[in-house]
Amino acid sequence: MMLFNTKSRKPKNIALSVVIIIAMTLSGCSIFQKSSDKEDKKGTSIFNESQSQHYTRASKQLGANKFDQALETYNEFIIKYPFGDLSERARLERIFILNKLKSTEEASVAVDSFIRQYPLHQNIDYAHYMRGVVLFEKKRTTVIERLAGAVEVNRNKNNFEKSHDAFAELIKKYPNSQYIPDARQRMLHLRNNMAAYEMSVANFYASRNAHVAAIKRGQYIVENYDQAPAVIDALKLIASSYQKMGLEDKAIETQEILEANYANIEGLNAKKKTAKKPFLRLPNLNPFKKTPKKS
Numbered sequence: 001m002m003l004f005n006t007k008s009r010k011p012k013n014i015a016l017s018v019v020i021i022i023a024m025t026l027s028g029c030s031i032f033q034k035s036s037d038k039e040d041k042k043g044t045s046i047f048n049e050s051q052s053q054h055y056t057r058a059s060k061q062l063g064a065n066k067f068d069q070a071l072e073t074y075n076e077f078i079i080k081y082p083f084g085d086l087s088e089r090a091r092l093e094r095i096f097i098l099n100k101l102k103s104t105e106e107a108s109v110a111v112d113s114f115i116r117q118y119p120l121h122q123n124i125d126y127a128h129y130m131r132g133v134v135l136f137e138k139k140r141t142t143v144i145e146r147l148a149g150a151v152e153v154n155r156n157k158n159n160f161e162k163s164h165d166a167f168a169e170l171i172k173k174y175p176n177s178q179y180i181p182d183a184r185q186r187m188l189h190l191r192n193n194m195a196a197y198e199m200s201v202a203n204f205y206a207s208r209n210a211h212v213a214a215i216k217r218g219q220y221i222v223e224n225y226d227q228a229p230a231v232i233d234a235l236k237l238i239a240s241s242y243q244k245m246g247l248e249d250k251a252i253e254t255q256e257i258l259e260a261n262y263a264n265i266e267g268l269n270a271k272k273k274t275a276k277k278p279f280l281r282l283p284n285l286n287p288f289k290k291t292p293k294k295s
Contacts, residue, residue, distance in 0.1 A: 051080075051081050051084075051086060052086070054073075054076075054077050054080070054081070055077060055086045055089075055090060057073055058070055058073035058074045058077055058090065058093075059093070061073055062074075062093060062096075062097065067097050067100050067101050068101070070097055071094065071097045071098070071101065074090050074093060074094045074097065075094070077090050078090050078091060078094070088118055088121060089123075091110070091114055092114065092123055092126060092127065092130075094110060095107055095110045095111050095114065095127070095130050095134075096130065098110060099130065099133060099134055099137060102137070104134050104137050104138045107130075107134045108131075108134050108135070108138075111127055111130050111131045111134060112131070114127050115127050115128065115131070124174075125170060125173075125174040125177040125178075125179060126179065128166065128169060128170040128173065128174065129167075129170050129177070129179040129182075129183060131166045132163050132164075132166035132167040132170060132183060132186065133163075133186075135159055135162045135163035135166055136163045136186055136190070138159045138163075160190050160193055160194045160197065161194065163186070163190055164187055164190045164191065164194070167183040167184075167186055167187045167190075168187065170183050171183060171184070191225065191228060192225075192228050192229060192230070194225065195221055195224075195225035195228035195229070195230035195231070195234075196228075196229075196230050198217060198220060198221045198225070198230070198234075199217075199218075199221060199230040199233055199234060199237075201217050202214045202217035202218050202221065202234065202237055203237065205217060206237055206240070206241060209244075211241040211242075211244055211245050212245075214237060214238075214241045215237075215238050215241045215242065217234075218234040218235070218237045218238040218241070219234075219238065221234040222234050222235060222238075231262075232258070232262050235254060235257060235258040235262075236258065238254045239251045239254040239255045239258065242254060
């Protein structure tokens with residue numbers, strides 16, 4: 001007794017084979033179509049490009065400010081060529097792009113990884129500089145959140161300090177770095193913001209009639225952030241708090257210190273209002289960007 005009809009097997013097998021061949025043919029056409037989509041304007045497939053050609057393509061996209069496209073190309077390049085000088089350069093430029101795209105968390109991981117892996121790289125000063133810049137951008141994001149009412153003020157101060165420390169480390173380790181002038185400007189801005197943060201805490205205490213706490217916070221600002229714009233407000237708050245506590249002598253003494261050190265208070269307040277403008281969007285510096293030679 002036969003369990004299978006051997007006569008009907010052959011036609012079925014032939015039909016199945018035909019279906020498979022047609023499917024493979026269509027799939028092949030699809031692959032070639034995708035391949036043709038990956039060709040550049042000159043008709044050269046990117047699958048056949050060399051390492052230098054691949055890097056040049058990514059670099060051109062970066063130069064044209066096509067950051068999303070450039071990031072994808074750099075990611076592909078680093079996966080394909082994980083080692084070598086061009087790979088290291090690509091990793092640095094990728095950090096620059098991530099920061100431009102506001103991917104600060106990913107940029108922070110990338111820059112820390114680069115510093116660990118390539119501590120003697122010829123552009124390691126740029127990596128340290130970018131570490132500060134990335135934290136600086138994190139700071140700017142959280143300040144915006146604070147102004148919008150979504151406050152995490154302790155995190156704000158933490159990012160202020162980390163960014164400041166990163167720039168300080170750059171200056172200490174690489175005193176001749178071309179990025180130091182920009183780092184110093186950012187440090188000044190960060191220091192003023194840290195003082196402003198402390199001032200916001202002091203104002204909070206004062207608004208709750210916690211005058212002793214407000215005075216202590218104000219004194220901390222005066223002692224630790226000399227020349228910061230917030231020092232003037234801190235002295236004013238200290239004098240006001242003493243007065244509200246009925247300590248007239250202390251209030252007068254503080255007012256005299258304020259007038260002796262900051263005679264032109266209104267003028268200083270005007271500077272305070274304009275001091276932040278140059279720092280709202282400081283340019284990031286690309287170490288590989290070619291500058292035209294002076295004739």
